[in-house]
Amino acid sequence: MPGAESVAEAERIQQALRQSLVLDDCLPAAPTLVAGVDVSYDKVSPRITAAAVVVDLTTGVEVESVVVPGEVSFPYLPGLLAFREVPLVLAALDRLGHRPDVVVCDGYGVAHPRRFGLACHLGVVTGLPTFGVAKTPFVGSFDEPGVRRGDWSALRDDDEVLGRVLRTQTGVKPVFVSVGHRTSLDRATTLTLDLSARYRLPEVIRRADFLSREALR
DNA sequence: GCGACAG
DNA sequence: ATCTTGTCGC
Structure with a gap:
Protein backbone atom coordinates (compact mmCIF):
# COMPACT_ATOMS: atom_id res chain seq x y z
CA MET A 1 0.00 0.00 0.00
CA PRO A 2 1.66 3.26 -1.14
CA GLY A 3 1.72 6.28 1.17
CA ALA A 4 -0.21 9.47 0.60
CA GLU A 5 1.67 12.03 -1.47
CA SER A 6 -0.37 15.08 -0.47
CA VAL A 7 -2.66 16.37 2.21
CA ALA A 8 -5.63 16.18 -0.12
CA GLU A 9 -4.88 12.57 -0.97
CA ALA A 10 -4.31 11.68 2.67
CA GLU A 11 -7.68 13.13 3.64
CA ARG A 12 -9.34 11.23 0.82
CA ILE A 13 -7.73 7.98 1.96
CA GLN A 14 -8.68 8.74 5.55
CA GLN A 15 -12.33 9.16 4.63
CA ALA A 16 -12.28 5.97 2.58
CA LEU A 17 -10.71 3.91 5.38
CA ARG A 18 -13.15 5.33 7.88
CA GLN A 19 -15.94 3.53 6.07
CA SER A 20 -14.44 0.25 7.28
CA LEU A 21 -14.14 1.22 10.92
CA VAL A 22 -15.82 -1.23 13.30
CA LEU A 23 -16.79 0.07 16.72
CA ASP A 24 -18.28 -3.16 18.11
CA ASP A 25 -16.13 -5.04 20.58
CA CYS A 26 -14.51 -8.08 18.95
CA LEU A 27 -11.97 -8.89 21.63
CA PRO A 28 -11.78 -12.39 23.08
CA ALA A 29 -13.32 -12.68 26.55
CA ALA A 30 -9.83 -12.93 27.96
CA PRO A 31 -7.31 -11.37 25.57
CA THR A 32 -3.91 -13.01 25.97
CA LEU A 33 -1.49 -11.26 23.67
CA VAL A 34 -1.34 -7.47 23.84
CA ALA A 35 0.96 -5.52 21.57
CA GLY A 36 2.23 -1.98 21.99
CA VAL A 37 3.71 0.10 19.16
CA ASP A 38 5.65 3.35 18.99
CA VAL A 39 7.87 5.36 16.65
CA SER A 40 10.98 7.42 17.44
CA TYR A 41 12.52 10.19 15.32
CA ASP A 42 16.10 11.32 14.88
CA LYS A 43 16.63 14.99 15.57
CA VAL A 44 18.87 15.80 12.63
CA SER A 45 18.10 13.21 9.98
CA PRO A 46 15.07 11.54 8.37
CA ARG A 47 15.88 8.32 10.20
CA ILE A 48 13.10 6.83 12.32
CA THR A 49 12.48 3.49 14.05
CA ALA A 50 9.29 1.66 14.91
CA ALA A 51 9.00 -0.91 17.68
CA ALA A 52 6.35 -3.48 18.50
CA VAL A 53 6.26 -5.31 21.81
CA VAL A 54 4.02 -8.26 22.67
CA VAL A 55 3.15 -9.15 26.23
CA ASP A 56 1.26 -12.14 27.59
CA LEU A 57 -1.41 -10.62 29.82
CA THR A 58 -1.94 -13.81 31.79
CA THR A 59 1.66 -13.79 32.99
CA GLY A 60 2.69 -10.21 32.35
CA VAL A 61 5.74 -11.54 30.56
CA GLU A 62 7.08 -10.06 27.33
CA VAL A 63 6.96 -12.74 24.66
CA GLU A 64 8.42 -10.84 21.72
CA SER A 65 9.70 -7.52 20.45
CA VAL A 66 10.90 -6.18 17.12
CA VAL A 67 12.42 -2.89 15.96
CA GLU A 85 3.69 6.56 11.55
CA VAL A 86 1.54 3.70 10.28
CA PRO A 87 3.76 2.61 7.36
CA LEU A 88 6.71 1.67 9.58
CA VAL A 89 4.48 0.34 12.35
CA LEU A 90 2.99 -2.04 9.78
CA ALA A 91 6.47 -3.23 8.89
CA ALA A 92 7.14 -3.92 12.56
CA LEU A 93 3.88 -5.79 13.07
CA ASP A 94 4.59 -7.86 9.96
CA ARG A 95 7.84 -9.06 11.47
CA LEU A 96 6.12 -10.22 14.61
CA GLY A 97 5.88 -13.96 15.04
CA HIS A 98 2.68 -13.62 17.06
CA ARG A 99 -0.73 -12.33 16.09
CA PRO A 100 -1.74 -10.04 19.01
CA ASP A 101 -5.35 -10.00 20.23
CA VAL A 102 -5.20 -6.22 20.49
CA VAL A 103 -2.76 -3.41 19.71
CA VAL A 104 -2.23 -0.36 21.93
CA CYS A 105 -1.24 2.83 20.12
CA ASP A 106 0.57 5.92 21.38
CA GLY A 107 -2.01 8.52 20.36
CA TYR A 108 -5.72 8.81 19.60
CA GLY A 109 -8.43 6.67 18.04
CA VAL A 110 -11.84 8.20 17.40
CA ALA A 111 -11.05 11.25 19.54
CA HIS A 112 -9.91 12.97 16.37
CA PRO A 113 -11.09 15.94 14.26
CA ARG A 114 -12.65 13.56 11.70
CA ARG A 115 -13.10 10.69 14.16
CA PHE A 116 -10.31 8.61 12.63
CA GLY A 117 -7.02 8.90 14.48
CA LEU A 118 -3.90 6.76 14.39
CA ALA A 119 -5.41 3.84 16.33
CA CYS A 120 -8.44 3.65 13.99
CA HIS A 121 -6.21 3.81 10.94
CA LEU A 122 -3.87 1.07 12.15
CA GLY A 123 -6.84 -1.07 13.13
CA VAL A 124 -8.60 -0.85 9.79
CA PRO A 145 -11.08 13.15 36.82
CA GLY A 146 -10.74 12.11 40.47
CA VAL A 147 -7.19 11.79 41.79
CA ARG A 148 -7.30 8.05 42.45
CA ARG A 149 -6.04 5.37 40.08
CA GLY A 150 -9.06 4.15 38.11
CA ASP A 151 -10.95 7.44 38.32
CA TRP A 152 -12.04 8.82 34.96
CA SER A 153 -14.20 11.43 33.26
CA ALA A 154 -15.70 11.53 29.80
CA LEU A 155 -13.85 13.16 26.93
CA ARG A 156 -16.61 14.69 24.83
CA ASP A 157 -17.60 17.01 22.06
CA ASP A 158 -21.10 18.23 22.93
CA ASP A 159 -23.23 15.07 23.27
CA GLU A 160 -20.68 12.88 21.58
CA VAL A 161 -18.43 10.73 23.78
CA LEU A 162 -14.97 10.54 22.24
CA GLY A 163 -13.10 8.70 24.98
CA ARG A 164 -12.04 8.87 28.60
CA VAL A 165 -9.58 10.88 30.64
CA LEU A 166 -8.22 8.11 32.84
CA ARG A 167 -6.12 8.28 35.98
CA THR A 168 -3.77 5.28 35.77
CA GLN A 169 -1.78 6.24 38.88
CA THR A 170 -3.01 8.05 41.96
CA GLY A 171 -1.92 11.65 41.97
CA VAL A 172 -0.41 11.46 38.49
CA LYS A 173 -1.53 13.29 35.35
CA PRO A 174 -4.23 11.28 33.54
CA VAL A 175 -4.02 9.71 30.06
CA PHE A 176 -6.54 9.96 27.22
CA VAL A 177 -8.08 6.66 26.14
CA SER A 178 -10.07 6.35 22.94
CA VAL A 179 -11.34 3.48 20.85
CA GLY A 180 -9.57 2.49 17.67
CA HIS A 181 -11.05 -0.51 15.84
CA ARG A 182 -13.18 -3.48 17.02
CA THR A 183 -12.72 -2.52 20.68
CA SER A 184 -15.15 -1.02 23.20
CA LEU A 185 -14.27 1.93 25.40
CA ASP A 186 -14.87 -0.20 28.50
CA ARG A 187 -12.43 -2.88 27.36
CA ALA A 188 -9.89 -0.24 26.35
CA THR A 189 -10.18 1.36 29.77
CA THR A 190 -9.79 -1.92 31.64
CA LEU A 191 -6.82 -2.97 29.53
CA THR A 192 -5.14 0.38 29.98
CA LEU A 193 -5.43 0.03 33.74
CA ASP A 194 -4.23 -3.58 33.65
CA LEU A 195 -1.22 -2.55 31.62
CA SER A 196 -0.44 0.42 33.86
CA ALA A 197 -0.09 -1.23 37.25
CA ARG A 198 3.18 0.55 37.94
CA TYR A 199 3.50 3.57 35.67
CA ARG A 200 1.33 6.20 34.04
CA LEU A 201 1.59 4.66 30.58
CA PRO A 202 0.81 1.06 29.54
CA GLU A 203 3.85 -1.18 29.93
CA VAL A 204 3.81 -2.16 26.25
CA ILE A 205 3.91 1.47 25.18
CA ARG A 206 6.80 2.24 27.49
CA ARG A 207 8.79 -0.73 26.24
CA ALA A 208 8.09 0.09 22.61
CA ASP A 209 9.20 3.66 23.31
CA PHE A 210 12.46 2.55 24.94
CA LEU A 211 13.28 0.03 22.22
CA SER A 212 12.58 2.35 19.31
CA ARG A 213 14.51 5.17 20.96
CA GLU A 214 17.64 3.17 21.74
CA ALA A 215 17.61 1.61 18.26
CA LEU A 216 17.94 5.10 16.83
CA ARG A 217 21.57 5.34 17.96
C1' DG B 1 -9.68 36.22 10.22
C1' DC B 2 -6.64 34.26 14.17
C1' DG B 3 -4.82 30.73 17.05
C1' DA B 4 -4.61 25.68 18.48
C1' DC B 5 -3.08 21.44 17.18
C1' DA B 6 -1.88 13.47 19.00
C1' DG B 7 3.47 12.31 17.88
C1' DA C 1 8.78 13.71 18.19
C1' DT C 2 13.12 16.30 20.22
C1' DC C 3 15.88 19.73 23.11
C1' DT C 4 17.38 18.85 28.90
C1' DT C 5 19.35 19.26 35.57
C1' DG C 6 18.09 19.35 39.39
C1' DT C 7 14.70 18.62 42.57
C1' DC C 8 10.69 17.31 45.46
C1' DG C 9 8.46 13.33 47.54
C1' DC C 10 7.47 8.46 48.73
Missing part, protein backbone atom coordinates in the same frame (compact mmCIF):
# COMPACT_ATOMS: atom_id res chain seq x y z
CA VAL A 68 12.40 -1.71 12.36
CA PRO A 69 14.43 1.17 10.85
CA GLY A 70 13.03 3.52 8.26
CA GLU A 71 12.74 7.11 7.08
CA VAL A 72 10.16 9.84 7.45
CA SER A 73 7.82 9.82 4.47
CA PHE A 74 5.16 12.30 5.50
CA PRO A 75 5.24 15.55 7.53
CA TYR A 76 3.69 15.88 10.95
CA LEU A 77 0.27 17.43 10.55
CA PRO A 78 -2.22 17.33 13.42
CA GLY A 79 -5.01 15.02 12.29
CA LEU A 80 -2.81 13.14 9.83
CA LEU A 81 -0.31 11.52 12.20
CA ALA A 82 -1.22 8.06 10.92
CA PHE A 83 0.25 8.80 7.51
CA ARG A 84 3.56 9.52 9.18
CA VAL A 125 -5.41 -1.46 7.83
CA THR A 126 -4.44 -4.53 9.88
CA GLY A 127 -7.88 -5.81 10.80
CA LEU A 128 -6.69 -6.03 14.40
CA PRO A 129 -8.55 -4.65 17.42
CA THR A 130 -6.86 -1.41 18.50
CA PHE A 131 -7.23 1.55 20.84
CA GLY A 132 -5.21 4.60 21.65
CA VAL A 133 -3.65 6.01 24.81
CA ALA A 134 -2.52 9.62 24.44
CA LYS A 135 -0.50 11.72 26.83
CA THR A 136 -1.89 15.16 26.04
CA PRO A 137 -5.28 16.63 25.04
CA PHE A 138 -6.15 17.00 21.38
CA VAL A 139 -9.86 17.32 20.68
CA GLY A 140 -12.87 17.36 22.99
CA SER A 141 -13.48 18.81 26.42
CA PHE A 142 -13.45 17.16 29.84
CA ASP A 143 -13.65 17.67 33.56
CA GLU A 144 -10.63 16.76 35.62
